[in-house]
Amino acid sequence: MEITRRKAIKGASLAALALSSSGLMKAAMANATAFDSTDYNEALELFLADNELSAGDIKIKAPEVAANGATVPIMITSSIENTRSISIFVENNPRPYIATFHINPRIEANVSLRVKMRETSNIVAIVKTDDGYFVSKQSVKVTAGGCV
Amino acid sequence: MAKKIKIRASLKNDVTTVKAIMTHPMETGSRKDKESGELIPAHYIQTVLVSLNGEQVFNADWGTGVSKNPYLSIKIKGGVAGDMVALSWKDNLGESNTAETKVKAK
Numbered sequence: 001m002e003i004t005r006r007k008a009i010k011g012a013s014l015a016a017l018a019l020s021s022s023g024l025m026k027a028a029m030a031n032a033t034a035f036d037s038t039d040y041n042e043a044l045e046l047f048l049a050d051n052e053l054s055a056g057d058i059k060i061k062a063p064e065v066a067a068n069g070a071t072v073p074i075m076i077t078s079s080i081e082n083t084r085s086i087s088i089f090v091e092n093n094p095r096p097y098i099a100t101f102h103i104n105p106r107i108e109a110n111v112s113l114r115v116k117m118r119e120t121s122n123i124v125a126i127v128k129t130d131d132g133y134f135v136s137k138q139s140v141k142v143t144a145g146g147c148v
Numbered sequence: 149m150a151k152k153i154k155i156r157a158s159l160k161n162d163v164t165t166v167k168a169i170m171t172h173p174m175e176t177g178s179r180k181d182k183e184s185g186e187l188i189p190a191h192y193i194q195t196v197l198v199s200l201n202g203e204q205v206f207n208a209d210w211g212t213g214v215s216k217n218p219y220l221s222i223k224i225k226g227g228v229a230g231d232m233v234a235l236s237w238k239d240n241l242g243e244s245n246t247a248e249t250k251v252k253a254k
Contacts, residue, residue, distance in 0.1 A: 090213060100209045101222070104206070106205045108222075112222075114214070114218065114219045115213055116176075116213050116215055
């Protein structure tokens with residue numbers, strides 16, 4: 001993971017300089033493959049494309065215990081300024097990257113949906129802003145896994 | 149197969165809440181048919197668009213981890229009773245569907 005770490009640091013400094021159009025293209029391409037990834041760390045790496053994560057003011061409303069993993073209701077609210085997108089990952093799912101919601105000034109940074117969960121896992125919400133990527137997690141205990 | 153979208157848009161305190169349930173199998177591609185034992189091919193919604201009076205205001209990218217018959221709720225700032233809200237989705241097999249509704253004041 002040393003290479004990743006180095007890349008992450010390098011990427012962060014580059015991102016701080018400017019959000020180049022090539023960077024955006026790269027992010028979009030990485031997004032498609034991130035959805036197919038079967039490993040959380042790999043999916044996250046593809047999704048972040050060299051950007052660093054910091055803790056942010058993101059609320060995840062999800063049940064502490066989910067009786068039915070096939071449909072777990074979650075609501076995510078970002079209180080971070082200039083939220084551009086909200087993405088959801090479930091760490092222990094076979095395909096951890098669930099969804100990305102693109103936020104603009106017309107939309108409140110608050111979305112609800114239902115996700116599948118194979119087993120007890122963290123739900124990870126990642127918010128992208130002009131200033132970088134922010135993360136928040138919440139654990140959900142699953143008593144009967146969803147077919148994922 | 150009829151793939152319906154149930155959609156509601158309600159206006160309250162200058163915020164239009166759009167709620168929708170889309171009828172869709174959301175197959176992951178890793179589930180087996182109980183009788184034949186063969187894998188059921190992946191079939192899931194990849195993009196969702198929402199527009200207000202014909203102007204796109206929201207889009208989302210989805211993977212296979214969204215529940216079957218997906219539920220989505222978003223909040224659009226502003227809006228007036230009578231505005232048209234439309235939601236459409238497209239899946240990995242190229243199928244798509246659209247539904248629209250009028251914003252109702254609450």
